[in-house]
Amino acid sequence: MMRTALFCAALFTTTSAxxxxxxxxxxxGGDFELTDQHGNPRTQIDPEGNGQLLFFGYALCPGICxxxxxxxxxxxxxxxxxxxxxxxxxxxxxxxxxxxGDMNAPLEKYHPDFVGLTGSxxxxxxxxxxxxxEKELAYVDPEYGPVYSHGSxxxxxxxxxxVLTLFPPILSSERVVELAEKYLSDE
Amino acid sequence: MRILAAALACLAASPALASEEGNRIQVTGELIDxxxxxxxxxxxxxxxxxxxxxxxxxxxxxxGIPVGLLGDDGTTYMVLKIDQDDNLxxxxxxxxxxxxxxxxxxxxxxxxxxxxLVVDQVISDLDITNLNHEDYGPVPGFAIPKSARK
Numbered sequence: 001m002m003r004t005a006l007f008c009a010a011l012f013t014t015t016s017a018x019x020x021x022x023x024x025x026x027x028x029g030g031d032f033e034l035t036d037q038h039g040n041p042r043t044q045i046d047p048e049g050n051g052q053l054l055f056f057g058y059a060l061c062p063g064i065c066x067x068x069x070x071x072x073x074x075x076x077x078x079x080x081x082x083x084x085x086x087x088x089x090x091x092x093x094x095x096x097x098x099x100x101g102d103m104n105a106p107l108e109k110y111h112p113d114f115v116g117l118t119g120s121x122x123x124x125x126x127x128x129x130x131x132x133x134e135k136e137l138a139y140v141d142p143e144y145g146p147v148y149s150h151g152s153x154x155x156x157x158x159x160x161x162x163v164l165t166l167f168p169p170i171l172s173s174e175r176v177v178e179l180a181e182k183y184l185s186d187e
Numbered sequence: 188m189r190i191l192a193a194a195l196a197c198l199a200a201s202p203a204l205a206s207e208e209g210n211r212i213q214v215t216g217e218l219i220d221x222x223x224x225x226x227x228x229x230x231x232x233x234x235x236x237x238x239x240x241x242x243x244x245x246x247x248x249x250x251g252i253p254v255g256l257l258g259d260d261g262t263t264y265m266v267l268k269i270d271q272d273d274n275l276x277x278x279x280x281x282x283x284x285x286x287x288x289x290x291x292x293x294x295x296x297x298x299x300x301x302x303x304l305v306v307d308q309v310i311s312d313l314d315i316t317n318l319n320h321e322d323y324g325p326v327p328g329f330a331i332p333k334s335a336r337k
Contacts, residue, residue: 139249
C-alpha cells in the first residue's frame, strides 16, 4: 500500500530548482569497511564504477524499507535504461538478522543487484556515524520480529563514495531518476 | 485537488531566502507524518494532521518515516534533526513531539526543490493544537488497536 501511495509524492517533480553540483551544505557521508551478503569486503567505493543509491535499513523491514527499497530498485532500472549504471546498496541496521548468506534472498526480491552490507557493530557504527543514522528497537511484531526505527533518507553517491545529494524516501522513483541523472551526468 | 494544493504549498519555498549554505529561520508549525501527508492514502491533508492522525503519526515515525514541519504559512520542511536527536526519523524527540505545534529555530536548506530543516532548538512546544479528531475521528481508524477502541 505504501508503494502505491507514491503517486502523490511524484508531485515533488514540479520543483523549480534543479539538481546542482554544489556540495551538500551539511556534513554527511564518509568511509566505511563492511562485508556484502556474499562475504566479500566492500567499502564506500563501488568496484564497478557505478553511482550508488545508499539506504540504511534491514532486509526483513516491514516499514519504510519496504517502500524505499522498491523505489530504489525502480530507480536503478530506469537509470540503467538511460545508460547510467547505479548500484543499490543497503547497510543493515539489524546485523543480528542480516548476516552473510542470510540477506541475499530477501534483497533479491527487491532487485537482483541489491548489495547488502553488514559487519561488526564497530564497523557498522562507523557508517552510522558518517550518515548520522541511529537505530532503536521500536517493538517486536509477532509476524516480523524486531521492528526498528531508523534514519530512512536515501543517499546518492558517486563511484568513489562521495555523497552527491539525499532524497526523502517519500519521493517517487521518477523524481529520483530525474535528479540522479543530473547529478551523475556531471560526474 | 486538496492534495495537489498541499503539495504545491510544500514546494512554496522562499527562493529569496533559500540557499545551499543555509539560512537560520524560526518556524512555527506542526510536526507531521510526511508519508501520509503526501501520499493521500489515509485521507486528505486536513485529515492526516493534528489529533486525528496522532496515533498513525507515531506508528509512521517509529517505522522510519521522516517527520516534517508544516509551517503556518503552508511551507513544509523535511526535518533532518531535532535538537540533540540525531535520528532522522523515529527518535525520542520526534515521537514525543509528533502532531505537536512547535516553534523551532534552525537552519533551513533548500536542495532539489525540497526544504530541509535542522532544528537546533525547539523554542516552545504548544502540544497538539489541531484537535481535528472531533471532525474526522481517528485517521485511519485501524491505527487504533481494537483492544483500545471504545
